[in-house]
Amino acid sequence: FSGYDCDSDPCQNGGICRISDGGGYRCDCPKGTDGTNCELDSFNECDSNPCKHADATCQDKLGDYACYCPPKHTGKSCEVYDRNSPGGLGKPVLSHKETSIYYAKDFEMLREQCAKNNCQAKRGNFKCDEECNTYACDFDGNDCSLGINPWANCTAPIRCWEVFMDGNCNEECYNPQCLFDGRDCEKTLQLCNPIYDAYCQKHYANGHCDYGCNNAEC
Ligand SMILES: [Ca+2]
Ligand SMILES: [Ca+2]
Ligand SMILES: [Ca+2]
Secondary structure, three states: OOHHHHOOOOOOOOOOOEEEEOOOOOEOOOOOEOOOOOOEEOOOOOHHOOOOOOEEEEEOOEEEEEEEOOOOEEEEOOEEEOOOOOOOEOOOOOOOHHHHHHHHHHHHHHHHHHOOOOOOHOOOOOOOOHHOOOOOOOOOOOOOOOOOOOOOOOOOOOOOOHOOOOOOHHHHOOOOHHHHHOOOOOOOOOOOHHHHHHHHHHHHOOOOOOOOHHOOOO
């Protein structure tokens, strides 16, 4: 007998497949799930009232719970007060370090996508290639964003373009919409990143001051 039964990956929801002595397989199911393939919800995670706000709504999920928070509250259990939060599904709030790691990974992934989509060859050809129109791909060499404010979707309370890549970490701007504060938060300032170099060249003397380019490195 060879482990074929597990080859089809029968265990769902993170269950671990093991070959049974008598043939066949069995799934070691994560807490809160049950059934032959861990497909059943065996536990109501809302029973312990995990949502920390009286007006929150708890939803039982497979091996988990979700909290729907009233406005101004967020976090997995609505435990975080955030006056900018519209409410709704509470999402875990990461520490700054965790956020950093998360975005750095995200950025690496996006960079790989750029390479896969051959964005280097498509940039700056005056045709908008949507698959390259990301921060990590230098917005397709700005083919898609000419005349558009790259910070248009940035809702930070401060003017992120004024502190973009200024060497100081402005956490309010450290998100994709605000172009990650020019990665100020990730490491100490290095030589002008080729991405910004390209961005700055493209925007050089284009009629408005690009604060991100207004520094010694660029
Ligand atoms: Ca459940
Ligand atoms: Ca292009
Ligand atoms: Ca900054």
